[in-house]
Amino acid sequence: MKRLSIIALLSALSITGIAQEFGLSFSYFLPKNGYFSAPISPFSLRGVGIDLTRFVAIETGASLYRMSGLGMKGLPFETKQPLIGPNFTLFVPAELVFMLKGNSVEFDIKGGGFLFYGFGQKINYGNLDRALRELEGWSVANSNVRFNNQPGFGYHVGAELTFYVTQQIGISLETNYLIGESKFPLTGSYTGGTTSLETKPIDFTEAKIDFTGLEFSIGVFYSTGSAQPGKKKKKR
Numbered sequence: 001m002k003r004l005s006i007i008a009l010l011s012a013l014s015i016t017g018i019a020q021e022f023g024l025s026f027s028y029f030l031p032k033n034g035y036f037s038a039p040i041s042p043f044s045l046r047g048v049g050i051d052l053t054r055f056v057a058i059e060t061g062a063s064l065y066r067m068s069g070l071g072m073k074g075l076p077f078e079t080k081q082p083l084i085g086p087n088f089t090l091f092v093p094a095e096l097v098f099m100l101k102g103n104s105v106e107f108d109i110k111g112g113g114f115l116f117y118g119f120g121q122k123i124n125y126g127n128l129d130r131a132l133r134e135l136e137g138w139s140v141a142n143s144n145v146r147f148n149n150q151p152g153f154g155y156h157v158g159a160e161l162t163f164y165v166t167q168q169i170g171i172s173l174e175t176n177y178l179i180g181e182s183k184f185p186l187t188g189s190y191t192g193g194t195t196s197l198e199t200k201p202i203d204f205t206e207a208k209i210d211f212t213g214l215e216f217s218i219g220v221f222y223s224t225g226s227a228q229p230g231k232k233k234k235k236r
Contacts, residue, residue: 025172025219027063032212033071034082039063049097057097059110065089069124072184074206077135081127084184084209089118093156104164111157116180116211121149132190136200141192145202147184152211154180172219180211 027044029037049059067089069082095112123145132141158176165171186204191197 024221025217027215027217027219029065029067029178030214030216031067031070031082032210033080034210034213035068035085037065037067037069039065040088046093051099054101055099057099058095059097060092060094063091065091067118070118071210072207073181073210074208075131075204077131079127079131079134081124081131083124083128083131084118085122085124087118087120087122089116091116095156106160106162108160108162109158110160110176111155113153113155114178114180115151115153116182117151118149118182118209121147123147129190129192133192136192137194138192139194141190143188143190143202145186145188147186150183152180152182152209154178154211156180156215158215168223170221170223172217172221174219175214175216178211178213178215181208182211183207184209 027039029039031037043064044062046061046063047059048061049057051057065088067085067087069085070087071080072083091114093112093114095110097108097110100107100109125143128143128145129141132143133139156176156178158174160172160174162170162172184207186202186207188202189199190202191199
């Protein structure tokens with residue numbers, strides 16, 4: 001029911017955006033120590049908000065990402081390979097936007113915080129077992145872990161360039177740098193060795209999902225009215 005509620009909410013947001021502006025964009029997230037990921041269309045609507053002044057706005061939105069793999073930190077070892085995924089991640093930003101407007105171009109500088117929550121979580125046992133082998137100096141290791149999934153938080157900064165080819169057609173280029181984490185403690189055990197086998201406990205209580213990386217997109221949109229820089233709804 002939780003998943004259906006989330007999908008229904010995002011669908012409603014998308015329909016609202018379509019009523020004023022049709023758009024298509026290619027958006028991706030490149031996480032630190034993770035795999036290239038993309039949001040699930042049409043469950044992504046960003047840049048929804050209000051103008052406080054001609055040059056300042058508050059915006060929010062939501063994106064449902066299909067994460068291919070995310071890294072972890074707070075472990076007793078380091079690895080550059082993702083240990084979590086694939087999964088689905090709901091990403092909700094809230095940001096303050098400073099807008100520099102021209103007649104047919106706009107440059108936005110933005111920053112704020114965000115909430116994210118991953119569901120359908122999976123452990124990448126191949127990468128985890130490889131990291132445990134390197135930690136112990138073993139030739140073989142097999143792990144069995146349990147996790148406590150929790151929502152995460154972070155902050156981001158970014159910029160967006162929008163220029164209008166005609167009164168109705170515009171193109172946007174956007175990049176955001178995200179720094180976030182969520183608690184993801186691991187418990188269980190792993191068995192392995194070189195000449196003989198032994199079993200050791202896993203109690204990584206400080207483990208966290210690392211939600212750090214670059215989010216970028218390029219989009220084309222068509223407005224049913226005349227172009228109004230600073231008042232955009234972007235359906236990705």
